[in-house]
Amino acid sequence: MDERNIKQHFRPDEAPLIDQINDWIATATNQYRPVLTSFLNPRQRYIARTLVNRSTEIKMSSAGGWPGAEMQRLLFYPTYYHPQAADFDLQALAVDYPIKFAELHHRQIMGTLLGEGLSREAFGDILTDEIHWQVIVTHEMARFLRQNVNHVGRVKVKWLPVELTAVLTPVEDWEKLTTTVTSLRLDSIVAAGFNYSRNRAKQLIEHGLVRLNWEEIDRPDYPIVEHDLLSVRHAGRLRIDAFGGKTRKQKDKVRMSVIRA
Template sequence: MAAATFSSPWLLRRALKAFSFSPTLCVSNKLYFHGVLRPFPVHNPLRHSAAGLCYLAQAIKEDTDVLLKGVADKSTVEELKNILQMARRAESRREVLHTDFLTPPVLKESMLVLGKLADIKAVAQGGYPQAERCRISVGHSEVLRSDPDIITALSITGNFGFQPCSHGDFLGAILGTGIARDKLGDIILQGEKGAQILIIPELADFIISTMDKVGNVSVICSKIPLLALEYEPPRTKSFRTVEASLRVDALASAGFKISRSKLVNLISNGDVRVNWTTVTKNGTTLKSGDVVSVSGQGRLKIGEINTTRKGKFAVELIRYL
């Protein structure tokens, strides 16, 4: 579990300054006050109200730009903008709102950005302590006082002794029911017993009634308590390699023990992801902490990077088993 509570009042000051141009926001003969439309006589020119509103919108835009400064990935930026809008709605309405399941990079950036907002509390939950994919709940610090119940665990059982199924098999079967990926959290494999999955509560009954097979294995889905999840820390193996560059094709081929040409083909086919985002260029540069996923091969984390005397790179590679 992860939680954070935050403060940064400058946006509020900008908002108050904006509305100092016009004490009321008038439209026809009615006044919007905290989202409620109330009768009110028109006594201020509309242009002054519009000027105040535009100033507020500009202040919010500038604040968002400042908060997102340094986030390079465009898709992550768009997700963060939506999460910021949700956080501001939650604060103004004094309610608690929730994201769908987020990938680890978006989750990390979201918690950092939300940490800069005034009076906002943010709680990240994935269903168990080592969860990768998590949902974030946001709300005013006086409203969000406990962890909301926003995740349901399901057990998928079947006779997998003669036909083992991979993470991809379970994922494909679940998505094959028609639900979106961001509604689904982690998938915990259990060997011959099947798997346990985390999902948003609203779709649990749908999965139970719809999903009857994983691969060619007939399955039964049922709800289980989060405390019944069976998980253990991932097993890893670390080793070092010396490479002339930090390109993804160089490090991934070394980490997965496959040829550079095969890795290039996998990239061309869209089967290689860095930090859960598909890469399309062989020359994508990696850094310490990056996670490389290759379909059919597994995952690899980039550890410590040092420069050798000859100008090459000594890289620690951490392979997930």
């Protein structure tokens, strides 16, 4: 299957990612060595798995600091190689802050990291048990944060290294939902997942209140695919687990998981 045919199976705006993944695979193949990526989301990893399965010389493993990690680094490696945990260069940092006098939120920590000029691919999951907070990063990023970042919003913080064996199990209650939608557009999926009208979903998207795979999106007609992650401000988060074909009335069957705010 040539590159043009491969890209036909994915969204047009995923073409640069496909090229990048193919470059990683080619480097691992031609230089016969492991190649480590940045942190990738589930949709990106699905594409990577699809592409690496075409190769007989290269395998792929992933890690994100804990078993259910949404953001994970990938390692492409020759078939002879046996990956070790250290190959993924992961470090957990606990956010040390005055718990009795301050409160932190996911959006504050995310905003602080992005405000330092980091891309979303530069760090992994932000974890909490509703009191304590941790973030998964690389060792280099851990050094940067410890040396240069001492506030999250107005709250003074320290970043303390934590063994990966002591990573928090996040408090997340995913609710499984099987439903049907009239189309696989973003507004239709948001409406079905949070029991909104199609018009309300459309307005939320156009007002910049919806993120797809951590990126703000303002197109209600944007096509949704398997393994996409959506977040809707003040509503919650939604993960597309699988599509199940058409009903007799030509509606699309969708299996998703939802966390309501």
